[in-house]
Amino acid sequence: MRNLKYAILGLVNREPMTGYDIKKAFDSRGLTNFWHAEHSQIYPEMKKLVAEGLVEYETVIRGEKLETKLYRITPAGKKDFHDWLRDDVEIERTYKDVFRLRTFFNESLSQEEYLKLLRSQLMQHRQKRDMLRFYLETDFSTLPRFKTKQMGDYLVLDGAVRRETTYVEWLEHCIDVFENGTPGEPVDLIE
């Protein structure tokens, strides 16, 4: 799949970066919502990309003697990245989610135990949703222009807000079902 490869190429295509910068990008507000990698995966991948001729680097000294590698995409890298980006692909059959897996098996818990989990998840997802909304409102009070990286940042952040909002609504629905039964549908609350 080489998704990490293209995530990195895309970043380095935006501007020259060190491995550390790439790691920070994967930890950042925007990107971390839909992609992530540890530095132990990044540094070996950088070596691979250099070997493949898709990026090159110059060693830059920071301060007195700290050597850092500033990676830059090559024309071959640009082409490879662009081909990947333009490729029309099938949607993913599975978006893995451990909490949904737990929910699938909730029958093995008492209602109270499962409600406790639901409420904890709800609290966390609400917090995340609010945080993402705040980012969206502060950073993108006006719509960014096309052909800028801000446009990509905006669209995925907007998507993250929608995703979290819906996750919260789903959790609220689960809690509602377990607390009250669904409106209009009388539910047998006794086992």
Added chain:
Amino acid sequence: MRNLKYAILGLVNREPMTGYDIKKAFDSRGLTNFWHAEHSQIYPEMKKLVAEGLVEYETVIRGEKLETKLYRITPAGKKDFHDWLRDDVEIERTYKDVFRLRTFFNESLSQEEYLKLLRSQLMQHRQKRDMLRFYLETDFSTLPRFKTKQMGDYLVLDGAVRRETTYVEWLEHCIDVFENGTPGEPVDLIE
């Protein structure tokens, strides 16, 4: 993490199953939306679970001589699974999504090229949403009872419908932005 372990334990906890049955469960309408594994991952994991004393099996002959292994959860397996299920956990920081990654980098495509990708994704996600909605309506016209596996099936299917519905809305928003700019926000359409 051992998520596969617990996914399998959860399934075998519902009822005794063969490795093939487990594979089919991971391919099924409900589960495949939020978890999946290939048989090459399942069979070795079954061996491991047997070695750990969490499941046991009896060999069942199907037809004349086809040997199948029917796995059954042990009391130790039930305990391990139940402990995992009850555990309160942090929400995932990243829900990986390759199309969102592409969107993050859309600046490197022309508007037409990216719109083509958006429309293709939209078509596929609409189709999936409609399919999931159909399953939900046909299988769960009335709310299932608590403490049944149907309740888990219902909740995750409902969650999948919500997730796809929101994905469709997000794609429509992206298309809207690229075709018309956001309502009320005049957008510079010339690069």
Added chain:
DNA sequence: GGCAACTATGTAAATATTTACATGATTGCT
């Protein structure tokens, strides 16, 4: 009886990801 689709189980190899081990420089603060 032949054939296709499906049932059934495994291993091997490659790739992807996480967690732990390991080291050292820089910056800003007190």
Added chain:
DNA sequence: AGCAATCATGTAAATATTTACATAGTTGCC
């Protein structure tokens, strides 16, 4: 000057996942 937080880069080992290789029986249909 000392300290903490951050910058910076790497490897090792374990775990997770995908793709390919490999084999064989069963069921239903024509």
